Amino acid sequence: MAAARTLLSDVGAEGVSMRAVALGAGVTPGATYRHFPNKDALVRRVVAEAFEKLESQIGPSLAKFPVGAFERIGELGRMYIAFARANPADYRLLFAPRGENRPPVELEPGFGPVRVLEQCVRDCIAAGVMADYDPRLIALLLWSRMHGLISLFLSFDFSKEYPGLDLETGLETVADTTRSYLLDGLRRR
Amino acid sequence: MAAARTLLSDVGAEGVSMRAVALGAGVTPGATYRHFPNKDALVRRVVAEAFEKLESQIGPSLAKFPVGAFERIGELGRMYIAFARANPADYRLLFAPRGENRPPVELEPGFGPVRVLEQCVRDCIAAGVMADYDPRLIALLLWSRMHGLISLFLSFDFSKEYPGLDLETGLETVADTTRSYLLDGLRRR
DNA sequence: AGATTCAGTAAACGCCGTTTACATCTCAGT
């Protein structure tokens, strides 16, 4: 798993072959199959571990803001983006659609970050600062915006189309601004 | 290309191998390389053709609504979803991130549907029905929400987590409801 | 008519995920 982790981080998903992993682990390819039934299982576990690390960081980071504050949602989004930026290969693999080369990881839709997001939304509604729409759908709206933005920025180069959005900070800038548009509209009035 | 189109539609991206395409075209694998420099180029062209078909349908469909009407944005979203549902393999390949097995198709971020979306947003702002935020960012916000929603629904099975959201109509339902949340918030007041 | 280009074939190369047959090495139960 350490060898796979290294390969995934350093050369991306394409570089993770059972042979390369075995070589990195100082072992022949066949030996790998004593520990994982197949490549998918190995990759799933490696990716799942990375996301578990993200989940473990969410609680402490959110504690900086009071329950029911909009800032919690913003903070969650920033953490999500930072993770995707730091571990693009993991992020892509988690959301690699079913039926593709590498099927999705164990984590199901209600996985950690999203469950927390939904709770933040419920708190905001309970605190009376957010319009009381269906919190599950609000969470899905916020999640899809974040995921969509990340996915688009991982897929395309926006620097030509949107000058000023450089690759370094473009994603964060767009995410912050559009988040304020979105959350402003969801404010209770 | 016809053979590749059939394979992509019928068995998905995994089923599209140069050997299978050649077989479908009644030719040996090597012959394919007289027409396409490599597999990526072939897949790109096939996927690009599908999206060009979508683009050609947008104009007529939008003509049903007056310029500057919110309904245009909704209609655009519905067409986008319908396309993704009808051609999931194409949709996934277009947004397959750079560096993955199949790099992104020629269409760049400002590709057809998004350019139209941005124009609709400008029209809404000009008509005075939408808050006058940066239209490019509003378009990006709307696009990322649609793309994120589609991507999530292509990746995960939401029927367990969100009972009532069956696979048949769940995506459309969520898209419609969250769109009303979002556009309501963007309304000028 | 002859040269050149085009489109095709057959076979190979190196990579991949995975399986098989076989060798060890460890260690609990008698």
Next chain:
DNA sequence: ACTGAGATGTAAACGGCGTTTACTGAATCT
């Protein structure tokens, strides 16, 4: 202390993949 079973490893192969190479015949151009 011996033994046999399970865990772990190796070497080699299988079939599939994208792609390249050398060669062949037909079509086209001058």
